[in-house]
Amino acid sequence: MNAQFKKGVLELIVLESVRQKDMYGYELVEEVSKVVDVNEGTIYPLLKRLTNEKYFETYLRESTEGPPRKYYHLTVAGILYREQLEAEWVEFSERVGRFLEERKGE
């Protein structure tokens, strides 16, 4: 998949993943990797940025398999931001799809 496409839609996928349930970094990377083939290193900066912008809040939870894990939780602002991104994405994809369909018809 085109890297620019992935970069544009990555935020929405991450937000939607965390909306379902709170996740830690590695778990989230695996979840996102199911949808798009993404460089794992880019997920952490993205999580950091979203946390700095108050769309995520983090907390530590003890793990039986090692050190405590940092979990990400979607905030109210994050929910609103996700809805906004979703609307934009739907509109964008519809327009592009319509445009492509029209071109095909010609």
Add this chain to the structure above:
Amino acid sequence: MNKKEFTAALRKSLAVLGEKELQDIVNEYEQHIDMKMAEGLTEAEAIEDFGDFQELISEILEAYQVDADTETESPRTEESAGEQFIGGIRNTGAGLIGIIGNAAGWLIRSAKGLALWLWEILKMIGAWLSRALKWLWRQIRRPFVWLFARSRERDGEGETAAPEGPEQVGAEEGGCDGRPARGPSADTAYAEQPGETGYEALTGEPAGRGRSAGSAGRPEKREARASGAGFWRKLTGGIAAVVRGCVSICLSVIRWCWNAGCAGASLLIGIVGMFFLFALGMLAVLLLNGYPLAGLTICCLGAAVCLFALAAFALTLIWRKKQVNPNVPAPADSACVRAEGRSAERPYAPEIPVSAGETAWLAERSRAMGDPVPAGETARSADRSYEQGGPVPAGGTVRSAERPYAPEKEPRSAAGEKEAERHA
């Protein structure tokens, strides 16, 4: 590249960030590597999955809104960068606080000036409205006052003055509280020319020879006049009472409606204000938790303050009834005082009233005893003297009630004594 080298390179490249942030990032990547290794990958494979190292660093710095090019080219020590960052924040904060403080001070001063100016204007408008309402009230009340005054005059004329004539009104007519009037009566006060009684001035009929005041003393005329006066008195009194009652009821209804409207509006606005206050509290909590809701919080605060102020303003519009203090004397322009024909400022000092009946009787007795009619005798006796063909004494029709009768001290005959006893 193994895990240790990777973390060391990461620390070096992200030196611009704070220690806590850096440690957080390193821990994340270490944990990721550990998990990859737990899945069976080697350290090198796990690190390769992160992609290009420089791109990773750029993305991380971008997430912290740090220019990756400048920061990587000239890395600074961690402390100095942190100090500079904190210092920058402090300077910016101090500048912002100063600007906000100045703006707030200016706003407060402006608001104070504006409030004072508005208060002055409101006071002027209030004074003007008060004057206008007073004038309007006077215009509305004028016909009723005239009506009441007329009714009262008729009362005095029919009940007390009629038997003795209008000249007695000054002596007989009392105040509203039954006290005798002091000074010139309302009737005598109406007299504009010498020789014209107050009755003449009021009714336009001569009180002298043609239809003398004393002629009203005849029983049939007295009764007719008394019944007519009573009818008119009752009629005007009834109309006045009805009008007064209607006005009072209308005013009460208007007042209650107005007060209910004001109180209801104040209550509604207060409830909405409470809702905004509640929202303000919630937003403040969310704001403290780091949510970007500062604008909304300020809006809620403004709305709450405005609504409470509006509710308080609505409460001030409630129409309160004036409390009458019984210790305070009646106002100078009271209808009662005006009807008495004396000034309100002049304190009431009871006098020994000059009884019209007594004066008349004395004059009668004096005549029976052959005494000359003294100056200052009542009009009634003068009129009677005129009817009987006797001379009309000077000042017979114009007599002040305040001018007491002073009989001459002369020996009286036995016939005069008998007449006096019979009269008594």
